Amino acid sequence: MSERLIMHIDLDAFFASIEQRDHPEYQGRPLVVGAKPGRRGVVATCSYEARRYGVRSAMPISEAARRLPVEAVYLRPDINRYGAVSQQIMTALQSLSPVVEKVSVDEAFLDITGMELLIGNAESIGQQAKQLIHDQVGLTASVGIGPNRLIAKLASDYQKPDGLTVVTADQVEAFLNPLPLTVLRGLGSKSAPILQRLGLRTIADVRRLSLLELRRQLGNLAGTNIYQQAQGIASDRVDDQSTRKSISKETTFDQDITDPAILRESLHWSAQEVGYVARQEHRKGSLVTLKIRFRGFDTHTRSRSLTTPTSADQEIFKTAWELYRNEPWDDQPVRLIGLGISGWDGAIDKLERQPDLFGDPAPHTEVRQDRLYQTLDEVSGKFGKHAIRLGSKRVDSKTESESE
DNA sequence: TCTGGGGTCCTAGGACCC
């Protein structure tokens, strides 16, 4: 197999940069996109001027306001506008490589394997990506290129803002060694301290631990995962077809709520939002989840499977409201309430994308039993038992319509 | 200093079935 080349692109301070681009009067000033001071919430993104005061993403807005001078600007996020800019960027990137995986509003992976022959070495491809984004939307991005997703991602983080870092396969170990272990994916505020208590600080330190020891400390799966990452082993696949698995909407109230009518109204509104998005995306979910948060960040979820998948506002709302009413929450004041739908089962997407799985999609006059079993086995082998249900449903309906 | 919103993935217990 040929060596793969993966590029990770990360827009610099995305929300804040768009605001500064569109409002020249904000340029050069500390700018925070997120909650307004005096209300509940956190910093979503802040400009580099604000970062100089120690302000960071996810920091409570109250603390950000304490750190920043009075001339700082605070804006509510305009997700629709940012989404449009994001779409422009993703479209532009497709002119560079057909395989673009959008991982969030401000991040993408590109498979640029083999492109050196066409448009120059890795460095030059990275430069072109940056130039493309700058020409299209007037923003800067940090770019990382490496033999897999992990290395590309860490490389884009290496120099910010407006950076470009290329790590070749033979440089991976030297590149990883001095980095703090917290850059590894999946080592957050709970599991990083476990390793730090063992005196580990850098990725080189982590690599000195055996697979067995890491599994003992972090659990089998997480341990194996960190063990591999520390050696620079990670996926080198870019999935340009990835689709979301859930749609949700939640609301944190400025003051905790005790009036059920307000909670009901909020859920109703959330259901409309979620239903709308689901219908836009032609999705129906068979699992409705209620999320509720009380004082002290005490968070709970309740979910119910539906016999028939839905995208109807009323049904989503009705189910979530029942989930709320079914439970003795003891009239605790509610900080957050929300709902979501999921459960369209990944196999649906895959089957829709691969109609050939069932052979020639042209109309058949009969479905031979032996052929049916053969394809069902193929499906279950590929996608697991879920797919069998879908498969049999599909064939059943065909059989039924033929017998009419 | 209290902690948004939108997600993904993993774990673990109980139900249920063979």
Next chain:
DNA sequence: TCTGGGGTCCTAGGACCC
């Protein structure tokens, strides 16, 4: 009056990421 073992589904919680 003692009750295995494996597999899968459902549900709740939680860690983590951007």
